[in-house]
Amino acid sequence: MSITKKTLQDIGEFGLIAKIRNWMATSRPEVVRSIGDDVAVIDMGQKALLLTTDILIEDIHFERSWTDPYRLGRKSLAVNISDIAAMGGTPKYFLISIGLPKRLPLSFTSLFYRGLKDEARRFQVDLIGGDTSLSPKIIINICLIGEGKKGNILFRNGAKVGDDLYASGTLGDAALGLKILQDKGLRKKPKGLVNKHLSPTPRVELGQALAKKHIASAMIDISDGLLNDTNHILEESKVGAQLWEDRIPLSTLYRRWAQTYSKAPYQIALSGGEDYELLFTASPQKRAKVSSLARSLNIPLTRVGEILPEKEGVHLIRKGGKEVKLPRLGFDHFR
């Protein structure tokens, strides 16, 4: 296939990001992190400025038939706050660009902004600007600005061989909730799972505590799925890992419903996205501190794996002890 005939489908989302990184490389010394990371980091002296952006497009990221404008408003902001949480930062300000159909009822817009406002208040984040446009589909783009203390910020690239790998909360609920929302035959939809998809809670307090107390060595939020996001840490840290399938924290509702949509009981928890839980690594010396933090914040923090040398790649230890060497799985927008 000649280069000129290639489409985005051929190179995929991660291929595109690699190309953009290559095309647009920056050399400013104060730019600590840029393209390819979820959050850009700019050194401002004692503080660092954290910047992240996410776009949500109707019928790609959500459907009007199974969301409501209030929760859409909350989630639009929540997914950006989660990126700042994953560095241990404090979200501060945001700008929102919004594209809206001409005949959209004003009530939709006002409920959307009510959700946005409630989420902003909850995390003490302020709307400072934006842009509005007509659009055939609803488009929401948020750019969130946060800050962090320079010595405390957590990146994806700090994982060390021998570190434990932890996940917060339970995994797979959001992806399972999405399958349930999309299941037109299912009348009574289990609220707990649906809510985890529609109304995720960014783990700001947990992220800040892990950073401030210097417990974690690397961190990311689980937006692309456990395997994909583990891979992000491994690539940036130049390490490998093993994951213990039967240690993956699952909710009671997940255990009840997963079998309806997948034969492999852990599949959705392994590759499903949008849980917005935190995935982090920490030295085994920190185990007591991790447990004590889990208790004090009342958030489950579960050891799901261990960091190995890079040459080991990623191994999944299945229930029963069978070991599987994994290729990268997960979601690619363009494929």
Add this chain to the structure above:
Amino acid sequence: MSITKKTLQDIGEFGLIAKIRNWMATSRPEVVRSIGDDVAVIDMGQKALLLTTDILIEDIHFERSWTDPYRLGRKSLAVNISDIAAMGGTPKYFLISIGLPKRLPLSFTSLFYRGLKDEARRFQVDLIGGDTSLSPKIIINICLIGEGKKGNILFRNGAKVGDDLYASGTLGDAALGLKILQDKGLRKKPKGLVNKHLSPTPRVELGQALAKKHIASAMIDISDGLLNDTNHILEESKVGAQLWEDRIPLSTLYRRWAQTYSKAPYQIALSGGEDYELLFTASPQKRAKVSSLARSLNIPLTRVGEILPEKEGVHLIRKGGKEVKLPRLGFDHFR
């Protein structure tokens, strides 16, 4: 009409922005400017952080048939740089969210980024992050971060009664260029006008000089049209103005082509948007400084009006002396 049945079309873009401002009011002392301004301003001590965002949507803001990806890349960044220029600030970093169709040729994307890169280099701006997504239409959202010295930043609200009103460059060329692009019957399209629409030049150096030398009292970039953007200054400064129609700076090409698309020779220059020239007010004592700046930068700076007390509203003095009191004209996305 009941409130719940209202649509965005009923309240219009400016009605929506007023509502958002009302819903989302911020009270943080360091937020100097926020919703409703083109640029948000955050007090960081000596420096101020300037943040602006613009969304471009295929078939709303541009059509693939009459743009090329390289110029689209340049313009996407240019329109944001222009917002920072209009405050006298220095553009520094940007994030880009991009929605792309699955079957878009990779060559489109790489040309788009080449344009983006050339514009970024020209103004020494660095890409630091973004988001990519699949989308049925091309969507481009840029969030640009700049900085300025706190005492120098220019706002819309500094115009004083008696100030002169100036415009840079020539007006109406971009809007006329758009009409020409859309005119399917026209084979040979005049490049000068078409280029002004496709490849606007943000007036960064001019904006910085007007701010640093404390020449201007209020400033805005002309993105919504001369009348509309004059109105923005008047509303924020709580003043009125008269505009002299025959002083509006017109290009030779504009004079030749405007009559093909409008009976009133100044109409397109008065209400057409996207020139990205600067509109500013300055005390009559600064006239010599304005002239000298125009010469040194080789940019025409034309006195097009005068600031009056608020109760006078906006008067347009037509060629020949006839005075017209103006309602607000210009472009509203939702109407």
